[in-house]
Structures are given as C-alpha cells and as structure tokens.
Amino acid sequence: MECKFEEQICAAVDRCLPETEMASFLEHAQQCPPCRREFEMQGAVKSFIAKGMHRLAVPEDLRDCLHRQVLSSPPPSVFFGELFRRQFFRPALALGIIALVVIFYYVRPTSEPGIKQAGIGNIIEQSLANYFAVMNGTIEPQVKTSEAQIVKNFFEGKTGFEVLVPQIRECTLVGGVLNEASPGVPLAHVVYTDQDNRLLYLYQACWDNIDAKHLYLPDSVRSSLVRTKWYTETRADGHTIVLWLHGRTLCAAVAHMDKEELLACLQSDETLQ
Amino acid sequence: MTALFKTSAKQHEFNREAIPHMDILYNYALRMTNNKEDASDLLQDTFLKAFRFWDKYEKGTNIRAWLFRIMKNSYINRYRKEVKEPGKVAYDEVKEFYNTVRDEASEANDLQETVFKNLFEDDVAKAIAELPEDFRTVVILCDLEGLPYEEIAEFVECPLGTVRSRLHRGRKLLREKLTDYARRRGYVTND
Numbered sequence: 001m002e003c004k005f006e007e008q009i010c011a012a013v014d015r016c017l018p019e020t021e022m023a024s025f026l027e028h029a030q031q032c033p034p035c036r037r038e039f040e041m042q043g044a045v046k047s048f049i050a051k052g053m054h055r056l057a058v059p060e061d062l063r064d065c066l067h068r069q070v071l072s073s074p075p076p077s078v079f080f081g082e083l084f085r086r087q088f089f090r091p092a093l094a095l096g097i098i099a100l101v102v103i104f105y106y107v108r109p110t111s112e113p114g115i116k117q118a119g120i121g122n123i124i125e126q127s128l129a130n131y132f133a134v135m136n137g138t139i140e141p142q143v144k145t146s147e148a149q150i151v152k153n154f155f156e157g158k159t160g161f162e163v164l165v166p167q168i169r170e171c172t173l174v175g176g177v178l179n180e181a182s183p184g185v186p187l188a189h190v191v192y193t194d195q196d197n198r199l200l201y202l203y204q205a206c207w208d209n210i211d212a213k214h215l216y217l218p219d220s221v222r223s224s225l226v227r228t229k230w231y232t233e234t235r236a237d238g239h240t241i242v243l244w245l246h247g248r249t250l251c252a253a254v255a256h257m258d259k260e261e262l263l264a265c266l267q268s269d270e271t272l273q
Numbered sequence: 274m275t276a277l278f279k280t281s282a283k284q285h286e287f288n289r290e291a292i293p294h295m296d297i298l299y300n301y302a303l304r305m306t307n308n309k310e311d312a313s314d315l316l317q318d319t320f321l322k323a324f325r326f327w328d329k330y331e332k333g334t335n336i337r338a339w340l341f342r343i344m345k346n347s348y349i350n351r352y353r354k355e356v357k358e359p360g361k362v363a364y365d366e367v368k369e370f371y372n373t374v375r376d377e378a379s380e381a382n383d384l385q386e387t388v389f390k391n392l393f394e395d396d397v398a399k400a401i402a403e404l405p406e407d408f409r410t411v412v413i414l415c416d417l418e419g420l421p422y423e424e425i426a427e428f429v430e431c432p433l434g435t436v437r438s439r440l441h442r443g444r445k446l447l448r449e450k451l452t453d454y455a456r457r458r459g460y461v462t463n464d
Contacts (some may be wrong), residue, residue: 010437014415016422036420045444049416052397058299062313067318070284153321
C-alpha cells in the first residue's frame, strides 16, 4: 500500500494526531479503501487486545513480600546526617551517652565471666529455634524466589559479611530473611526445601560478632571450628546442625536429617572448605 | 527474635511513589516472559534495585519510565542471553512473512467479527508472545498499558517514528497470527 497517509494510520488509531490532521485523515480514509481497511483493522486489533487481555493485579503474597523487603531495609545514613545537624541533637546525645555510662557503671550485670545464660545468644540454640520458627510460619522469607542472584542482591550491602546462597544438592531455594540478633549485629537466613519438602535452613552471622556480648558459641564448638573449620551435632529428635566457617561468615545449617545426609547435601565447593 | 522494622523517610517516599506502579510493571513482565514465576522474579529484582538506587532517581521526573528502564535492563540481563542477536528484529523474516500474507482476505470488519469473537485470551497471549521482541514491547506498552507514544519512545530509546512503525508492523503481524489461529480452528475458511 503506497499512500502518503499510510504513516498516519497508527497515530490515527491511537488518537494521537492533532485535530486538523485527524480530520484530514478521516476524510481521506473515506475515499481510500486501502487506508480505510488498514485503519479499521489496526483499530480492531488494538481494541481486541485491550478488551480481551485481562490486566492482572500483583499477587498478594508477592506484594506483601516486596513490601516487607522494602520495610526491612536499614535506614540510610543520610537520615542520621540530617539528625546530627539539628540544633539540640548533639547536647541530647551527649547527655544520653553520660547517662548510659552511669547506668552501665552502677547497674551492670553481676554474673561471673564465662557463665553464659543458657539459650540467649547461643548460636546453636538460635539456629534450631529459627528453624522451627520458619517451619511453623512465625518467620517468613522476606524475599521469596528460587533465583540465588535475587536473594544475594537482597542481602548485598546490608550485613557487612558475605552471605552464602549455595547450590545445595537436590534442594530448591525458597528465599531469605534479614534481621538482627541485636542492634548492629545482622543475621542472614536462607531457606531451602528438599525433594521431600523437608526444610533446610541456613543461619549466617559475622564471625567477628561471635563474642560474649552478642552471640556466642559453647567453648567445645568454638574450638572445633577453629581447629577443623566445622562442627556437627545431631539431637535426639533427629535434627542435625552443621556449622562451618567461610571466610568471616559463620554458617549453621539445620535440617531433620542425619549427619551424613545433611553433609552430603552441603557438599559443594562454595559451602564447605 | 523478631526484626525491628523502622520506617524511614526513604521507605515512605518509595512506597508512595514507586509501589503504585507495581501492577503495570507486573503485567509488562508477564507479557514479556509469558510465565508467572519469571514475571514475579523480574518484578522483585526490579523493585529491589529501584529501592537500592532510589537516591539516583531524579525527583519530579517520570518515575514509571525509570522503573520500566530498570526492568528492561533486568530483563535483558536475564532473558536475552540465549537469543542469537539480542535486541534485533529479524526484519528479513518479517518481510518474508508479509510477502506470504494473503491481503485479499474478506472485508476487514467481517474478518474481525469472525476471527476475534471466537478466540480465547490464551490465543492472544500466545500471539503476543510470538511477536519479535521489539514489536511485542511497543504493542504491550501502547495497546495493553495505554502509554503515550512519548513515554514508549523514552522507554525503548527510539524516535517517535520508530515507535509508530513498530506498532504498525506489530499490529499487522498480530492480526495475521490471530487469523492463522482462527483458520486452524476452522473459524475462518480459505474460500
């Protein structure tokens, strides 16, 4: 079809022509069958697609997941910069620091060094508790995907240590959770399921934060990690915990498997050194 | 052990300005990938990156176009790897297709009436998915999402004339594909 009005057909269908040009085109189309036919056909296609194809809303669970991921991101440092510039902030901050020093000096805990409160801050117990929390839905992945790169992107820049999202044999990645054991002590959690839909949970923390104040390991576990870089323990209920060090990252894997089976799952260059 | 969620000004701003465009981006991702899981992954990737680089977004400019660009780059990085010549339309194939189309089909209105009313949404989705990517993009953005030419041109980084040309050819190809489906199902005969 060779007609000088041909290149206006599309714009006419989309009502994008100025009024005078639209009027000229419509007048021409009445006298030019090829242009009229093309105009009507394109209009029919456009109308058919627009009416025939339903626009879908983002699924609720995906929307919630994205909302949580945005909300769970730590506030940017810009906020603190602006806060610090406010007139009364610095004196208030100084008073606060003095008050904390006084409180710490006079009201500090009197427990003897070396005695750890059972359960609190113990990485082994925390890993198990989190595993059960994921299983019963108390903790839900903030990012839900089977793509490792998306989970890595989710954690990037937020933890201060390398978060592993390994390829675990015969397991499917479910997602990840980011939170803190205490302010300034980030934790990364990565969740998998195996072919029998059993949960395999990874808990990751920075080795530098493993001390008496925030997180700790029993002495026997710590010495095994330092010596051999890994530690395993199987509980009476059949749950196994495997700990290993990857650079500065302490990883703990928990699953309802025996030791050999869990180790076989984890065997890859990336996760065990 | 619970996470302490503290909503910052940045999060408020992002929720207010970017999140409302989630549906339109999801639909675009769905039509481009033709797969709900891939579309979900693409959407997540896009919004996580958008939030991470929120400081790079110039306030007051077209937020939707900015989000679409992020999605386009994510799509290119993830899904174009297998394509031999990513981003290029095989115009020789398109030209050959045009040459084989029978323009002497029955009157336009009768054909639309016969063809379109019997086709299902799946057929249309399949036909759109089979379009060359450059045509598919403009058809989705214009006919499905109703974006103006200027915004589409900004998104595909082409002049307005190119957008119009791709729309013209995309719709023509789509029409022929839908007619072909209808022919195979017996809604339209070759008489």
